[in-house]
Amino acid sequence: MKFPEGFLWGTATAAHQVEGGNINSDYWMIEHLPVTPFVDRSGDACDQYHRYREDFAMLSGMGFNTYRFSIEWARVEPEPGEFSNAAIEHYRRVLAACHEARMAPMATLHHFSSPRWVAARGGFENRETAKLFARYCERIGRELGDLIAYACTINELNSVPHLQHSAVMPGDDAILQLPWRVEAARRYGIGPEGFSMFPFAALSTTAPVVIEAHRMAVQALASGRGRFPIGMTVAMQEIEAGPGGEEYAARVARESEDIFLEAARGDGFIGVQTYTRRRFGQSGPLPPPAGARLTQMGYEYRPEALEATIRRAASIARTPVIVTENGIATDDEAERRDFIRKALDCVGRCIADGIDVRGYYYWSAMDNFEWALGYAPKFGIVAVDRATQRRMVKASGEWLGRVARANSPEIEA
Ligand code: BGC
Numbered sequence: 001m002k003f004p005e006g007f008l009w010g011t012a013t014a015a016h017q018v019e020g021g022n023i024n025s026d027y028w029m030i031e032h033l034p035v036t037p038f039v040d041r042s043g044d045a046c047d048q049y050h051r052y053r054e055d056f057a058m059l060s061g062m063g064f065n066t067y068r069f070s071i072e073w074a075r076v077e078p079e080p081g082e083f084s085n086a087a088i089e090h091y092r093r094v095l096a097a098c099h100e101a102r103m104a105p106m107a108t109l110h111h112f113s114s115p116r117w118v119a120a121r122g123g124f125e126n127r128e129t130a131k132l133f134a135r136y137c138e139r140i141g142r143e144l145g146d147l148i149a150y151a152c153t154i155n156e157l158n159s160v161p162h163l164q165h166s167a168v169m170p171g172d173d174a175i176l177q178l179p180w181r182v183e184a185a186r187r188y189g190i191g192p193e194g195f196s197m198f199p200f201a202a203l204s205t206t207a208p209v210v211i212e213a214h215r216m217a218v219q220a221l222a223s224g225r226g227r228f229p230i231g232m233t234v235a236m237q238e239i240e241a242g243p244g245g246e247e248y249a250a251r252v253a254r255e256s257e258d259i260f261l262e263a264a265r266g267d268g269f270i271g272v273q274t275y276t277r278r279r280f281g282q283s284g285p286l287p288p289p290a291g292a293r294l295t296q297m298g299y300e301y302r303p304e305a306l307e308a309t310i311r312r313a314a315s316i317a318r319t320p321v322i323v324t325e326n327g328i329a330t331d332d333e334a335e336r337r338d339f340i341r342k343a344l345d346c347v348g349r350c351i352a353d354g355i356d357v358r359g360y361y362y363w364s365a366m367d368n369f370e371w372a373l374g375y376a377p378k379f380g381i382v383a384v385d386r387a388t389q390r391r392m393v394k395a396s397g398e399w400l401g402r403v404a405r406a407n408s409p410e411i412e413a
Pocket of ligand 1: 014017156
């Protein structure tokens with residue numbers, strides 16, 4: 001089973017999770033509150049802000065032909081309307097280095113973190129943020145578009161309904177009262193409704209704004225230098241109904257995925273991001289079946305989920321599909337390889353059925369800052385010694401690199 005010629009074989013990261021020192025972002029601020037829900041601080045992360053050349057040489061040497069990373073809005077526009085030429089030049093060097101390493105750069109314009117000032121204006125709960133985001137995207141397209149190979153606008157723009165329906169996040173009323181949100185707002189001298197950090201945001205107000213922000217961002221990026229495919233990325237699960245849960249599961253699919261996939265029609269691609277399956281009962285999510293194997297995230301081990309989500313994404317968005325994230329948090333290298341292998345079989349079956357799947361990005365290139373869970377979950381195919389920043393390619397990384405080079409998952413173990 002060979003994958004189509006030119007298939008994108010990559011790994012993915014996000015600025016706040018790997019760059020380090022993202023001090024002007026809303027996440028950095030929240031990490032440092034006495035009432036923070038984060039177990040670790042991002043700190044130096046993997047110091048990729050300085051080590052990108054070495055990282056690109058390593059990933060390219062392993063066999064990958066593309067790399068997905070994010071450009072940090074908080075660095076590019078540290079104050080409203082005040083753009084940092086130095087930060088833009090930095091990302092110019094990063095994009096150029098990625099090309100020099102013979103990897104096509106896929107740039108995400110927003111991967112969860114925002115400048116603090118955006119959060120203090122209500123983040124994506126405020127309609128004005130769509131325009132502000134588009135203005136930043138316009139600037140990036142104009143200054144860096146000639147070096148971008150693929151662009152993702154907003155990472156998992158559906159993550160607010162996705163997390164609420166999975167009961168990972170409470171409903172809107174409770175979100176407004178989260179102690180860290182109240183405290184962050186107090187520091188800005190505003191009420192808790194005025195401070196919003198994506199995706200820990202109110203569903204009712206955020207969903208329409210992110211869709212509008214995506215549409216405006218697509219246009220803004222396309223107006224710049226360079227012609228490259230632009231898409232959104234969507235957090236998708238294999239959604240299943242438990243006994244009596246048909247109606248609820250259908251509602252979840254509609255509200256947390258389909259309305260976003262419909263908004264992607266006409267885009268260059270749809271980015272599918274899948275980690276597990278979730279089952280729903282009459283009035284909410286059900287726990288994984290008794291005895292189910294769980295990952296370090298507490299998710300059901302379910303690599304097969306990717307097949308269902310690729311098929312749904314393609315049929316609703318009607319665009320080419322790129323798997324922009326798929327992965328597992330584990331310390332067991334055999335388990336990681338087995339997971340990826342099964343996921344790639346899903347990709348292969350979809351391609352064989354005529355679905356236009358253009359690429360697979362494993363999350364993540366390296367162990368990194370897993371948001372509120374800190375540095376404990378190990379998603380990487382490269383380990384990082386955080387004291388020395390030394391990188392160590394794991395067995396699964398060597399294997400996936402060889403798969404990438406062969407353009408086929410069917411290689412000797
Ligand atoms: C996010 C990543 C995150 C990963 C693993 C995705 O939802 O885009 O930032 O680290 O899942 O949990």
